[in-house]
Amino acid sequence: MSQKPSDKKSKVLAEHFFRLEYAKIVAVITPYFGLNQINLAEDIVQDTLLEAIRTWEFNGIPEDPSAWLYKVAKNKSVNALKRIKLEDGYRSSIESESLIEGLNFSEEQIADDQLRMMFACCDPSISQEAQICLILKTLCGLSIGEIANAFLTNNETINKRLVRARSTLRKEQITFELPNADGLNERLETVLRTIFLLFNEGYSTSKGKQLINYDICLETIRLVELICNHSLFEDFAKPHALLALMLLNAARFQSRVDSQGLMIRLEDQDRSLWNRQLINRGLAHLNKIQGSKEISIYHILATISAYHCVAKEFTQTNWQGILQMYDTLLTVDASPLVRLNRAIALSEIYGPEKGIEEIEQLSDSIPHNYIPFHTGLADLYIRTKDFRPAIKHLKKALSISKSPFETKTIQHRIEECEKELK
Secondary structure (H helix, E strand, C coil), X not given: CCECCCHHHHHXXXXXXXXXXXXXXXXXXXXXXXXXXXXXXXXXXXXXXXXXXXHHHHHCECCCHHHHHHHHHHHHHXXXXXXXXXXXXXXXXXXXXXXXXXXXXXXXXXXXXXXXXXXXXXXXXXXXXXXXXXXXXXXXXXXHHHHHHHCCCCHHHHHHHHHHHHHHHHXXXXXXXXXXXXXXXXXXXXXXXXXXXXXXXXXXXXXXXXXXXXXXXXXXXXXXXXXXXXXXXXXXXXXXXXXXHHHHHXXXXXXXXXXCCCECXXXXXXXXXXXXXXXXXXXXXXXXXXXXXXXXXXXXXXXXXXXXXXXXXXXXXXXXXXXXXXXXXXXXXXXXXXXXXXXXXXXXXXXXXXXXXXXXXCCCCCCCCCHHHHHHHHHHHHHCCCHHHHHHHHXXXXXXXXXXHHHHHHHHHHHHHHHHHC
16 A cells, blocks of 8 residues: 655655666666667656656555556656657567567566676776766766766766767667676776776765765675676676675775764774674675685785774784785785875884885875875874974875865864974
């Protein structure tokens, strides 16, 4: 029996179910139109939401809202295919119309189609920026406005990226299929790299209007779970390593920000707020690939994160193990962030002076507009009670920062250092 909600409640609930099911419906109906008409599939799902808002407002929310959305989307798809048949006489539309009428939204079919959509979105012919936008739009169900907010840009820019991506889908005639055995590893690498970048966009403290975009992070975890749970990838270690890394990092969400919106350093975080369920899931995926010959960056980073997560207190952290992992990581990734994090690990073992020495040696090779360089040095100077150089580096970081949350945190730390000098 359906319930009759208020106008506002019906809209909120419709949008809630729409967000949950958007990506599933788009992925399942797209093959019947072809990737070259993915915008038509999206339009159909958008129309389904509008109809849900209108109908639920007057008739109440159905007992099974998801099934209601699937049924309406399916009917609209059939009607669209009939319209194409009448207008263009496509034989393929006749076949698709017959197939979609018997369509079942089973969990297995949804998972398979979302996986195919993921690999299509990450085709190498599509730029990295456009890949991420496509995934956010078609696989995570985010609106253009939400994507724009996540990237600190405007709707027009995101629209242009999506238009270019869809144009590439048409021009390159990208198929809605998983790659064959020969190209599977290379394409999987692209997919995992894109999802990892996307996770970092959600987790980053330097972008967006929110300090942490939980929706993006949780959606990327769901996407990697699709890969890990598929039989095609059962012999691959990288997806499990990436999933472990994301789960272990996500487990610390609730402790990273205080009630004033200030970022909390790792040593000051309340570890009782860490999500033990996510930690255990992350450790399980990491243990699953122990002994694997396929060691990736994700495996190393997940192990570092695991060292942090299993330490009951900051002082019990296995910094020797973390330093060893960073030494290994340097052989494949000598990026500024890796070298800075290694220097922090050194400082925890040999003292802040050693960390300062190590980072100062990197100053010529690291761009001076790189915020972690300045905040990392400031942290170490604060630990030595040398507040003047700490303030200098914090002010430099403040002049570079574009995130309101990061700016607020840096300003707060400057004020704390200035109090120490009085």
